[in-house]
Amino acid sequence: xxxxxxxxxxxxxxxxxxxxxxxxxxxxxxxxxxxxxxxxxxxxxxxxxxxxxxxxxxxxxxxxxxxxxxxxxxxxxxxxxxxxxxxxxxxxxxxxxxxxxxxxxxxxxxxxxxxxxxxx
Numbered sequence: 001x002x003x004x005x006x007x008x009x010x011x012x013x014x015x016x017x018x019x020x021x022x023x024x025x026x027x028x029x030x031x032x033x034x035x036x037x038x039x040x041x042x043x044x045x046x047x048x049x050x051x052x053x054x055x056x057x058x059x060x061x062x063x064x065x066x067x068x069x070x071x072x073x074x075x076x077x078x079x080x081x082x083x084x085x086x087x088x089x090x091x092x093x094x095x096x097x098x099x100x101x102x103x104x105x106x107x108x109x110x111x112x113x114x115x116x117x118x119x120x
Contacts, residue, residue, distance in 0.1 A: 034118050034119050038115040041112040044108045048101055048105040052102060062087050062090055066088065066091065069083055
């Protein structure tokens with residue numbers, strides 16, 4: 001009868017509505033997780049920028065001391081040459097750390113951008 005058909009249709013619609021509501025909840029949950037992940041990635045980016053800045057300052061100090069010592073190296077040659085070698089090695093290591101931090105930072109920025117695009 002038409003009454004039974006109507007009841008079946010209503011039941012079917014209610015079921016579809018329930019499924020859609022479930023999907024909405026899942027999407028909202030995923031979006032919330034993505035926002036949280038994005039925030040963490042942005043914090044990681046900021047921390048890496050800070051570390052990078054510190055390392056660049058460290059490298060500047062090392063290079064500055066290195067230059068000063070090179071200028072005065074005629075006087076206490078052996079000690080200065082040892083210190084110069086240490087500073088050159090330290091500068092190379094610090095420069096390598098800076099490159100690594102830049103790579104990590106770029107990776108973090110890309111990941112944050114990817115997360116942001118998933119939110120949009």
